[in-house]
Amino acid sequence: MSTAAGSVCICEKVIEGSKYYRPTRVLTGAKRSLTANSKPHSFRHSIPPSQVYRKASFWVMAATSESMTQVTVTGAGGRTGKIVLQKLLAQPEKFSARGLVRNTKSAEKLQGEGVPADRLYVGDIVNGTEELRKSLAGSDALVIATSAVPQIKPLSLLTVFWKKLLRQEGARPEFSFKEGQFPEQIDWLGQKAQIDAAREVGVKKVVLISSMGGTDKNHPLNKLGNGNILIWKRKAEEYLINSGGMKYTIIHPGGLIDEEGGKRELVLGVDDELLKNTSRSIPRADVAELTVQCLTLAEADNRSIDVITKPPGEGTPTTDYAALLTSLKEDCQYGAVAKPALSA
Numbered sequence: 001m002s003t004a005a006g007s008v009c010i011c012e013k014v015i016e017g018s019k020y021y022r023p024t025r026v027l028t029g030a031k032r033s034l035t036a037n038s039k040p041h042s043f044r045h046s047i048p049p050s051q052v053y054r055k056a057s058f059w060v061m062a063a064t065s066e067s068m069t070q071v072t073v074t075g076a077g078g079r080t081g082k083i084v085l086q087k088l089l090a091q092p093e094k095f096s097a098r099g100l101v102r103n104t105k106s107a108e109k110l111q112g113e114g115v116p117a118d119r120l121y122v123g124d125i126v127n128g129t130e131e132l133r134k135s136l137a138g139s140d141a142l143v144i145a146t147s148a149v150p151q152i153k154p155l156s157l158l159t160v161f162w163k164k165l166l167r168q169e170g171a172r173p174e175f176s177f178k179e180g181q182f183p184e185q186i187d188w189l190g191q192k193a194q195i196d197a198a199r200e201v202g203v204k205k206v207v208l209i210s211s212m213g214g215t216d217k218n219h220p221l222n223k224l225g226n227g228n229i230l231i232w233k234r235k236a237e238e239y240l241i242n243s244g245g246m247k248y249t250i251i252h253p254g255g256l257i258d259e260e261g262g263k264r265e266l267v268l269g270v271d272d273e274l275l276k277n278t279s280r281s282i283p284r285a286d287v288a289e290l291t292v293q294c295l296t297l298a299e300a301d302n303r304s305i306d307v308i309t310k311p312p313g314e315g316t317p318t319t320d321y322a323a324l325l326t327s328l329k330e331d332c333q334y335g336a337v338a339k340p341a342l343s344a
């Protein structure tokens with residue numbers, strides 16, 4: 001897969017005799033001092049090349065690798081998207097990665113964690129089509145890690161607290177979504193916009209991080225803020241499958257937890273059957289690793305899979321992802337689930 005013309009790679013170290021480079025302090029948490037690219041793409045000012053080179057404290061070289069896969073990660077400021085982006089940036093010999101985040105606050109946070117500013121684009125997937133397209137231009141692959149994020153209603157916490165005090169059962173906090181940020185907008189229209197833009201710019205593969213539970217329209221997650229989140233996510237999955245021309249992998253993780261990756265055995269399944277297991281969680285870092293692997297493994301092409309992990313200490317931590325994917329002989333089926341009336 002080829003590198004986009006004119007793209008640059010900011011390098012700390014050139015590997016002797018090699019055309020590959022190490023990226024700038026990726027994952028180190030250190031702030032960069034490179035003035036030219038210290039702002040993400042949507043608000044970067046132009047600086048004369050001479051000044052760029054004078055102020056740069058790192059090597060700046062044209063990226064020329066023929067074998068590098070250019071990847072755009074959306075939702076790169078999110079908890080899983082961020083790990084995907086960092087994993088890709090840590091493999092400069094294989095990937096050239098960039099991330100799309102919703103706002104400058106997310107971009108600055110990622111920069112503070114060592115992601116070079118020139119790898120960041122700021123844009124809204126629903127209302128920022130132009131920036132979305134810019135972030136995708138020249139990409140071979142797209143990772144979709146965006147999602148509507150339910151917000152807890154603060155007053156409902158008071159009710160929960162009060163009922164707990166009175167030892168009444170069944171008290172649950174309530175959730176809502178911000179105006180314009182409902183699952184219909186983000187998980188359906190926003191994902192559709194990404195899929196459409198990817199197809200238009202010639203992306204060849206999309207890896208979509210979705211969720212388990214989509215076979216059950218009455219799943220409790222659909223009740224959160226009356227958002228029907230799993231229904232909208234599933235609609236986007238079907239759109240991707242039917243969009244034609246691009247390869248895809250749809251990943252349905254179980255409950256996401258923040259834990260170190262690479263310590264557990266991954267278990268694949270289809271059609272939410274794994275929800276019958278008592279242990280149904282998976283570290284975000286393991287979802288991120290599976291996502292990265294799916295970008296280049298042919299065994300992942302045009303698949304829709306569920307994934308959880310065994311509890312720590314059970315089984316053997318997964319390392320061979322091709323074997324893992326080959327071991328699953330089926331794919332999630334679509335169309336059998338009763339669909340609610342959708343307005344879009």
Ligand SMILES: NC(=O)c1ccc[n+]([C@@H]2O[C@H](COP(=O)([O-])OP(=O)(O)OC[C@H]3O[C@@H](n4cnc5c(N)ncnc54)[C@H](OP(=O)(O)O)[C@@H]3O)[C@@H](O)[C@H]2O)c1
Nearest residue numbers: 075077078079080102124125146147210211253254255256
């Ligand atoms: N939580 C679970 O247990 C669970 C289980 C299974 C599957 N999943 C799914 O797994 C995926 C990853 O989950 P996660 O918890 O890591 O995600 P997350 O932290 O909630 O990240 C979602 C990202 O989407 C971004 N986003 C939302 N609306 C956007 C918009 N209009 N434009 C641009 N970006 C937008 C958010 O941006 P901001 O940072 O600006 O908000 C955020 O960075 C999601 O699809 C989630 O639904 C979650």
